Amino acid sequence: MDIWTFGFTVALIGMGGTMLVLWCMSLFILLLKKIFPYQAEDPASKKG
């Protein structure tokens, strides 16, 4: 494999793959936040 085929393959898959994986992670975060929403601790129940 010549260096340019190598270089452009790694660059394209690398940049596209990094963007895709992090985009998926942002979706996972949104999903986790939907499934496990933040619930403020009730100060009264904390005292009790």
Add this chain to the structure above:
Amino acid sequence: MESALISGFQGLASGITNLGVDQVIMILVGSALLYLGIKKGYEPLLLVPIGFGAILVNIPLADLMGEEGFLRFFYDIGVRTEIFPLLIFVGIGAMTDFQPLLENPKIILLGAAGQFGIFLTLLLALAVGFDKLDAVAVAIIGACDGPTAIYVSAKFAPHMLGAVSVAAYSYMSLVPLIQPPIMRLLTTDRERKIVMGAAKQPVSRATKILFPIVVTVFASILAPKGAPLIGTVMLGNLMKESGVVDRLKKASENEIANIVTLLLGLCIGATMEADKFLRAQTLMVLALGFVAICLDTVVGILFGKLMCVLSGGKINPLIGAAGISAFPMSARVVQVEGQKYNKKNYLLMHAMSANAGGQIGSVIAAAIMLSVLAGMGIV
């Protein structure tokens, strides 16, 4: 008696008689690293042991990287096996708070754009004549992440470990000098003044605990060769967020990280033997490393501008510069630059989100690169 005295004196003087100009230059290079670490405060935790290691390994006849040298011992057990950078990653994970990122997940994309410099530099390195694996080692300086750079270069180009590591850590510490001119060049006055609203969206404990597990499983399945990198960072973070292994978390971010940093620094310095370091190639590595970090910043800001347009002007493109792994230095640079143009602008938390994204992004980019290389049969 006379001949014994002569032999004795010859033995005593042998170090001086074997001292070459190359070694003197390398001792001066080591001293310069010590100066930068001690006097200038540039990444002292790494530059001090690296500088001292560089001095030690260039002492004639000491043979500290020889078969029985003590530096060789640490190098073989920690760097050749890639254990040291991985242990550092556990500590980094234990120290990193992904909360700003979890509060504002779309900003993670800036952490991907901030890694493009790695891949663009790979093309540049190939263009100037580096062979494939050497080019990968040079390009990874653009991850702006010392342990990642060490992990990858130790794997593919161990002869360049010293130059790559010195470049990675030096440029990371120079981020406050490198980034601002690029930020000013690529953004308009109006863009720099954009005020971003509060991103405070509280995150549940379950989300914080599940995040490192989900990231590890998902990213490692996609890029299995990068599982050690992703897994160790996320293990550290899981220990932090779970709150049930405080002793392990503290050991990871203190004792283990400190011991490994010392040994890793010494080992990197030990790779800086005159015959391996004093080459034109080293200057090329330093130059391309600088270009890589500039390109990271350029692409990060350009992506920030794109997000600014797509969000209807709600995102300040300056935060794109924080999409690199230099945490939290880069986020602070963004905050300072933003406030120069609008005193009421507080970009820090948004920049921290991008910066945390950059930390994950650098590991993911390296993991993808390793898996692509394995898939292509290069390694």
